[in-house]
Amino acid sequence: MTYRYLVLGPTRVLRPDGAETGLGGARIRALLAALAAGGGRPVAAGALTARIWHRDEGRPADETAALQALVGRLRRTIGPQAVELTPGGYRLTADQDDIDLFRFETLTLRGTAALEAERPAEAAVLLDEGLALWRGPALADLPDRQTDPLVIRAEQRRSEARHGRIAAEVALGRASGVLTELTALAAETPLDEPLQALRIRALAASGRPAQALQAYEETRTALVERLGTDPGAELRSLHAGLLAEARPPLPARHPLPAPAPAPARGNLRARLTSFIGRERELADLATVLRTHRLVTLIGPGGAGKTRLALETAEQLAHHAPDGVWAAELAPVRDAATLPEAVLTALGGREPQLRAVERHGDDPLVRLVEHCARRRMLLVLDNCEHVVEAAAALAERLLEHCPGLTVLATSREPLNVPGELVRPLDPLPAPTALRLFAERGAAARPGFHTDDDP
Structure with missing residues (x-):
């Protein structure tokens, strides 16, 4: 059993038996809130003093001594092992799951993922559990909380969780x-x-x-x-x-049953925020992808390349009978694993025995075979850190898969024959x-x- 730290509201500490530990004055509560916001990671002394003392009243003349005195008082209150001094600063010796702020973030991420995967009942349970952890404003004892980025992030997560919870109810x-x-x-x-x-x-x-x-x-x-x-x-x-629903239907002399809508194929997730301001680029990409098999959208980090690529892919879903698929390459650290990562994103992994029997344990060969007879659009997102491997992969796929179109996002071109590059301006x-x-x-x-x- 361990201590639990509550900062989604006034700062509180619960002992392993569930009883609350008295914390004393405002500075002690602010210090504990600032340490808990670190999630068990070291927090630099300068960052702690900046959060504990209000900007308008000024910091103490000897910040180091004042902070050490506060840490000593906190240790006497909740135990000498609760706060550890490390080369990177002071840290609260707690797991993130013992801090309600991080427990809430975990539940919110899981709930949002369940909602995107069209499991609203599961999402409702997870988001309810997360929202129930809130007892007031986030990190309420920080003196400058109105402008603190940690507070703003927590309140934003709370807003997202409330919106997701409502969306789950509507879906149910x-x-x-x-x-x-x-x-x-x-x-x-x-x-x-x-x-x-x-x-x-x-x-x-x-x-x-x-x-x-x-x-x-x-x-x-x-x-x-x-x-x-x-x-x-x-x-x-x-x-x-x-x-359209408000207009009365026109009478039909020979009414026919409406055809069942064809299910969309692919792995694009529903976006949770609106798409703003790229209508011209969206129309341009949708046009050029009908005549070019490789289009690379380039621009600096944060320019909106990923969102524009996914919106374009969704618009072209009806031109890709075998689906629109997105492969997120940012998590790929070893370029040699790139074909396996893309194959997994496409849902094309086969049982190991069959794969070895048919064409050896070569993910690139399996990927080519998976795409060779399909008419599909593939989004290769965030190619820049594996750009050479991504270029080789795209070239191999385009050579052997005539029905494949590739939309890539990167900070630099792939330099593959036939590539059309589209820079993304601010x-x-x-x-x-x-x-x-x-x-x-x-x-x-x-x-x-x-x-x-």
Whole structure:
């Protein structure tokens, strides 16, 4: 049994028997909150003092001595082994699972993954458990918490968990039960397009199509008046669907049963945020990928290459009868394992015995055979750190798989014959501002860019 540290609200410490340990004054609580936010990793002395002392009151003349005195008091309170001095600073001797902040993050990540995998019941349980850990504001005892990036991140995660929990309820057919909470959240962040889209879906699912259309119009007006832009693709698609359902069907002389929709193939995950400001690039990529078998989207880190590539791939799903597949290469550290990683992403791994019998244990051979008879689009994402291996892989696949098209993202071209390179420029200022406003509102309810021109 170990101590448990609670910082999602006022700082508390629970002993192994469940009893609470008194902590004393505000500085001791701030010190423990700052250490707990490190998740068991060393926190530099300078970072600790910056979080413990309010910026307006100034730091102590001898920061080292003042911090040592506080650490000594904390050790006397919760035990001499609870705080360890290391070359990197002081650390709380605790596992992340013993700190409610990190337990919440784990549950939120698992819940979000379950929601993306269309397991809403599992997602609801995990997100409920995570949200139940909150007893008040995150890291409430830090004096400068309003501007602390740790606090902002935690509150953003909480907002994402609340949105995911509501989305799970809507997916489970219980939209009516979350409309009140959802309406309140949407009112706090009127420019958060994914949240507004969720509200519109919930209204429609609750049998309130007129209110859903009104909610769309309110969102559209807010975006036009405050950001000078129209709603994004997701909201426009929702609006078109609502209008289509509102129109009475034309009488048919010989009505025929509607064909069952063909299931989409591939491994693209649903995106949880709206796509903003790349309509021109999206249209260009969708056009050139119909005539070029290898297109590489290049640009600096953080430019939005991955999101643009995935949005383009989704738009072209109907041109790829055997699916649209994305292989994330960032986790690949050894270039020799690249073919196996791509094969796994495509779901093409075979039982080991059959693989050896048919063509030896060569992942590249198996990958080529997997793709050779298919008409598909493959996204090779984040090629830059294995660019030579990615180039060789793409060239081999394109030579032996005539129905394959490759869309790559990288910080540099692959330099493969037939490659078409498309640089990605920064977003124009108005669009970047709109994106910042939406993401900021998701991270901090009530955030508005026009509050600080």
